[in-house]
Amino acid sequence: xxxxxxxxxxxxxxxxxxxxxxxxxxxxxxxxxxxxxxxxxxxxxxxxxxxxxxxxxxxxxxxxxxxxxxxxxxxxxxxxxxxxxxxxxxxxxxxxxxxxxxxxxxxxxxxxxxxxxxxxxxxxxxxxxxxxxxxxxxxxxxxxxxxxxxxxxxxxxxxxxxxxxxxxxxxxxxxxxxxxxxxxxxxxxxxxxxxxxxxxxxxxxxxxxxxxxxxxxxxxxxxxxxxxxxxxxxxxxxxxxxxxxxxxxxxxxxxxxxxxxxxxxxxxxxxxxxxxxxxxxxxxxxxxxxxxxxxxxxxxxxxxxxxxxxxxxxxxxxxxxxxxxxxxxxxxxxxxxxxxxxxxxxxxxxxxxxxxxxxxxxxxxxxxxxxxxxxxxxxxxxxxxxxxxxxxxxxxxxxxxxxxxxxxxxxxxxxxxx
Numbered sequence: 157x158x159x160x161x162x163x164x165x166x167x168x169x170x171x172x173x174x175x176x177x178x179x180x181x182x183x184x185x186x187x188x189x190x191x192x193x194x195x196x197x198x199x200x201x202x203x204x205x206x207x208x209x210x211x212x213x214x215x216x217x218x219x220x221x222x223x224x225x226x227x228x229x230x231x232x233x234x235x236x237x238x239x240x241x242x243x244x245x246x247x248x249x250x251x252x253x254x255x256x257x258x259x260x261x262x263x264x265x266x267x268x269x270x271x272x273x274x275x276x277x278x279x280x281x282x283x284x285x286x287x288x289x290x291x292x293x294x295x296x297x298x299x300x301x302x303x304x305x306x307x308x309x310x311x312x313x314x315x316x317x318x319x320x321x322x323x324x325x326x327x328x329x330x331x332x333x334x335x336x337x338x339x340x341x342x343x344x345x346x347x348x349x350x351x352x353x354x355x356x357x358x359x360x361x362x363x364x365x366x367x368x369x370x371x372x373x374x375x376x377x378x379x380x381x382x383x384x385x386x387x388x389x390x391x392x393x394x395x396x397x398x399x400x401x402x403x404x405x406x407x408x409x410x411x412x413x414x415x416x417x418x419x420x421x422x423x424x425x426x427x428x429x430x431x432x433x434x435x436x437x438x439x440x441x442x443x444x445x446x447x448x449x450x451x452x453x454x455x456x457x458x459x460x461x462x463x464x465x466x467x468x469x470x471x472x473x474x475x476x477x478x479x480x481x482x483x484x485x486x487x488x489x490x491x492x493x494x495x496x497x498x499x500x501x502x503x504x505x506x507x508x509x510x511x512x513x514x515x516x517x518x519x520x521x522x523x524x525x526x527x528x529x530x531x532x533x534x535x536x537x538x539x540x541x542x543x544x545x546x547x548x549x550x551x552x553x554x555x556x557x558x559x560x561x562x563x564x565x566x567x568x569x570x571x572x573x574x
Contacts, residue, residue, distance in 0.1 A: 166569040170239040177202040177227045188277035197258035200249040209242035214293040218247040221302035222464040225249035232568040234297045299323035299563035310523030319525040326539040329509040331473035335538035338479035343533040347413035354420040380428035383442040393489040395445035402438035407561035469499035473509035524548035532556035
């Protein structure tokens with residue numbers, strides 16, 4: 157099996173290899189909602205026919221999202237399930253990410269065509285090309301934002317799919333998303349009260365230094381945490397908070413708290429050295445949070461910070477504000493005003509989260525035949541559907557276990573899994 161030692165629980169599923177996927181291109185409509193606009197762009201996709209039953213086989217379409225799409229050895233589970241159903245295995249890259257670029261730059265005016273609505277229409281166009289003529293059954297799969305896309309697609313285009321798999325699908329846009337920060341507390345406190353208290357204590361001292369009249373102290377604090385001392389103070393706080401978030405979100409809460417236990421009685425600069433190492437381990441990089449870097453309109457096919465910031469600024473909100481119960485981050489740095497200022501300074505636009513909620517979700521996700529999965533320690537679960545409607549065959553599954561985080565069910569099974 158690909159991606160590590162196989163889990164004996166899943167030995168009945170076929171092994172799927174990255175090398176069996178072919179990269180291809182689909183000529184895609186730029187604006188699906190203006191028939192007078194005939195412009196197109198080239199959208200990247202992958203296909204694997206190794207297990208495909210050409211007579212009766214369905215299509216399992218993996219929807220990629222706010223990142224450079226690729227077929228990854230460590231995210232094979234949905235493809236393994238598809239292979240067990242003799243499916244054609246496919247993956248589709250999201251417009252404006254990776255190599256699926258409609259324009260030559262990322263100017264804000266070009267982002268008028270970057271939206272979930274256009275992405276859903278892309279999926280519809282793609283399925284029409286590859287499934288409609290053969291009358292294939294299609295299952296759409298996605299995790300996080302693509303998890304929301306899969307649920308929304310089943311709701312808005314029910315005639316084009318038989319089912320959707322929505323892993324950690326963030327279907328509920330929300331501006332003041334304080335529940336995210338609360339879940340960081342609820343997850344870390346499982347290791348003991350000292351874990352979140354250590355994080356809060358470190359953040360409190362860092363905040364004090366950021367507000368200090370001593371410029372050298374402020375600069376040293378930011379440098380020891382891995383950032384440029386010229387970084388916007390609020391952007392630095394967002395970066396610093398995400399170091400802890402990413403560890404919890406992606407299933408390493410115990411590793412984070414073990415590190416906090418080692419440094420809880422150390423001086424701040426020693427603590428920051430450890431936290432800088434945690435940032436590298438979690439893949440948290442300051443340029444992804446720095447508004448000066450995000451303002452760069454040159455295309456980077458490996459980058460996603462500018463495009464995703466535009467999407468949450470304009471469509472979803474998801475502003476990760478301090479918890480109303482157990483705040484893990486400073487309100488004076490990361491309250492709603494910070495996020496509003498960030499979005500206005502970069503794009504000059506307020507969020508349309510209410511409109512997106514009305515468009516896609518309302519009070520409940522309405523797509524039938526949808527499986528909704530979540531990890532019990534994932535902060536994003538509070539933007540997902542936690543009360544699925546069994547009357548329309550929505551199935552909700554919560555992985556309530558140690559270190560069960562974001563999109564955990566999409567990863568290739570291993571014996572070391574929780």
